[in-house]
Amino acid sequence: MRLIESAHGHQAPEPIAVTGIGAVLPGGGGATGFWRNISAGASQIGKLTRFDPDRERLPVFAAAQIDDFDHRPYLPELKPSHAAKYTREILIAMAAAEQARQDAALLPGAVDPRRLSIVMSSSRGPLDWWRTAMEPGAQTPFADSGAMFRGLAGSPASMSAIYIGAQGLVTTISNACVGGHHAIGLALRELRCGASDAVLVGGHEFPILAQVARCYLALGDGVISGERDDPARAVRPYSKDREGFALGEGAVVLCLERESSAYARGAHVYANILAHRALNEADHPTTMDMTGSLTAGLIRDVLDDAGRKPDEVGYVCGHGTATRYNDLAESRALRALYPQRSADALPPHGSNKPIYGHTFGMAGIINAAATSLMLHHQTLAPTANLVEPDPECDHDHVAEGARKAQFDLAVSMSFAFGSQTSVLALEAAR
Known part of the structure; x- marks a missing residue:
């Protein structure tokens, strides 16, 4: 591990540069759309439509949903026959990974494919697909070869690696709400030990299901917000009138590289980890x-x-x-x-x-x-x-x-x- 002298005179490991950001989220994607919403405090939480709260008898009425998604502008090289085998979760995660690669200008050949890795995080994986597949009367959900892809929590990372050509470490970790941080920690180790030269590290989550809402409601009041009249105000952290959180979905991926490698290839750097x-x-x-x-x-x-x-x-x-x-x-x-x-x-x-x-x-x-x-x-x-x-x-x-x-x-x-x-x-x- 290379140690450097920081601007403050301390010996510390070489910084890891964030050179690309991919985001497929409610209300617009990419680093630009993500920053626009974050910096403006523009809530993308709206009326929950993924399931009917009244029919499910659940006091949950707000969620941050991706209402329309077409993978083709993001993944133009993906064959329709392959895309048909994947879930929405896989396609959205693949789109975010490809966005991060492009945002980093990590062109084919810029990094040895054997030293390009992908590490993802998801707390539940393809829960929606399994829920649908196991419903009574489901129409032969396991009858085609695509079922193997659709049912695996690691498929978004694996399919992203195939599309991008990443031949290094490709894995998915699951550790509840710290999983995203842990994925970054694993990426730092990969880069600092020299096993990888670039790591696409991200998270994908699609929890807007009645079953997930029930899990959190069972913990008691104040865990999931019951805001109905003004969904954009459903989540009020640190506030005297807080009610809990709303469910959100999407995928975000960062491209990480050693700082020296990033500058050597002329990459733009957002910040250092x-x-x-x-x-x-x-x-x-x-x-x-x-x-x-x-x-x-x-x-x-x-x-x-x-x-x-x-x-x-x-x-x-x-x-x-x-x-x-x-x-x-x-x-x-x-x-x-x-x-x-x-x-x-x-x-x-x-x-x-x-x-x-x-x-x-x-x-x-x-x-x-x-x-x-x-x-x-x-x-x-x-x-x-x-x-x-x-x-x-x-x-x-x-x-x-x-x-x-x-x-x-x-x-x-x-x-x-x-x-x-x-x-x-x-x-x-x-």
């Missing part, structure tokens, strides 16, 4: 440390790995699910990280879930993409829908709208069932 750390508290399966001390310690560790200090952090991208435990845990972690600071002196801290809902295995990738673009544009994206903060979350969430800033270090946080916490440190491109 400096370090990743993950912690399993091995404690309560559905809550996290509510003192804030464990998360604060993990942030200190990841910053130490990066050769940076907490006082240098200019923004914290929170998990921000608009659930009480998550919101309070994040705010307490900030206070534990900066015990001498008043609330108004803490780094700005926000959430993008009011825009795209909760996307589980993709959430950490969305956070990393959003944070990379904030560093690139030197603009903090707002936490939408926040009018009156919870008294325990009464610090700076950039609630007024996008804010120009001068900062070169940010932290992204992710939490998951199983008492799991994950942290990334990112810096502005040099």
